[in-house]
Amino acid sequence: MPSVEGPPAAVEIRPRSISEGVLLRALEEEEEDIVALLRAAPEGGPSRGAAPGGYVRTTRRVRVGRAEFDAVTMPEAVERIAEMAALRDRPRHVCTGNLDHLAVLERDPRFAEAYGDADLVLADGMPVIWLSRMGTARPPASPTLSERVAGSDLFWELGRASAERGLRLFLLGGMPGAADRAAEALAARHPGVVVCGTYCPPHEEFATEEEQARIAGRVRAARPDVLLVGLGAPKQEKWILERKAALCVPVCIGVGGSFEMAAGMVRRAPLWMQRSGLEWSYRLVQDPARLWRRYLCRDLPVFVSLATKTALSRARRTDAPASAAVSAPTPPPSEPPGKGQQHQGASARITADGA
DSSP states (O other), rough: OOOOOOOOOOOOOOOOOOHHHHHHHHHHHHHHHHHHHHHOOOSSSSSSSETTTTEEOOSSSSEEEEEEEEEOHHHHHHHHHHHHHHOOEEEEEEEEOOHHHHHHTTTHHHHHHHHOOEEEEEEEEEHHHHHHHHHHOOTSSOOOOOOOOOOHHHHHHHHHHHHHOOOEEEEEETTHHHHHHHHHHHHHSSSOOOEEEEOOOGGGGTTTTHHHHHHHHHHHOOOOOOEEEOOOHHHHHHHHHHHHHHHHHHHHOOOOHHHHHHHHHSSSOOOOHHHTTTTTHHHHHOOOOHHHHHIIIIIIHHHHHHHHHHHHHHHHHHHHHHHHHHSSSOOOOOOHHHHHHHHHHHHHHHHHHHH
């Protein structure tokens, strides 16, 4: 960035009154402030992310269905979560959305409110990535979701960030024993990880005020930077939206069944199936009684509907410029120079006469 020099020497202007002198001095001071700001600006322009005045959310967002996803990579997501945790200015939360979430958003206003209030929305599922790319028309620089940021992968990456930066994690929910075993797995993979607490609320008493007070007390006493909530969607997102102010935690994240996967209680699909978008089929084979209706009767129709809508929308946007070019009016034939000059002269005379 070229250096910013001071303003060039100007001709001295003597004020004719006291008020004019005050005004001139104010303008000089404002000019000096602008020059100082330009000199202090980092090369390449202003940075994005956390700012002295608070967290600045990315402006690169991609709408898929009824949700708006942040176009970030896994390292960027971890960095943003760490930034939000360091601010400690107000309770924030993160959503990790997949195709099933898009289906539930169509019929659950409270779930939609949780997504709308989220400070970061991550694409947890290849169908979400595919839909974002289907809806992208020319030019190619239009924003898309570049990669999947799965909650089960985010769990391990936050463990790495905890070991490196001292980020305090609390694991809430999951099957009985899952959070404890997941914490042990984190410690084995990332020595130095700081898990400040785990708790599995009893299912029968979860909705009672006594149990909610017990959860809040345990979490507040542990003072985590990040609360990982494994209650399943949409329960965990709606619970976070309702309770995050009472928990006094900088960042809450719904992670679904990540504890069970980390603990080895539920097997995850092979890497090639994850990357090809077939992880849902692997889970369906493991638990068909619970998942067949969700995947085949609810999620699949929503995917087909959204894919059709985005494809039609893209076709309309692509055809619009061509239609505009065809319907553009034909310009009138140019007049001979002499005739045009005569008209211009006549117009000038009329204007002059009428003046």
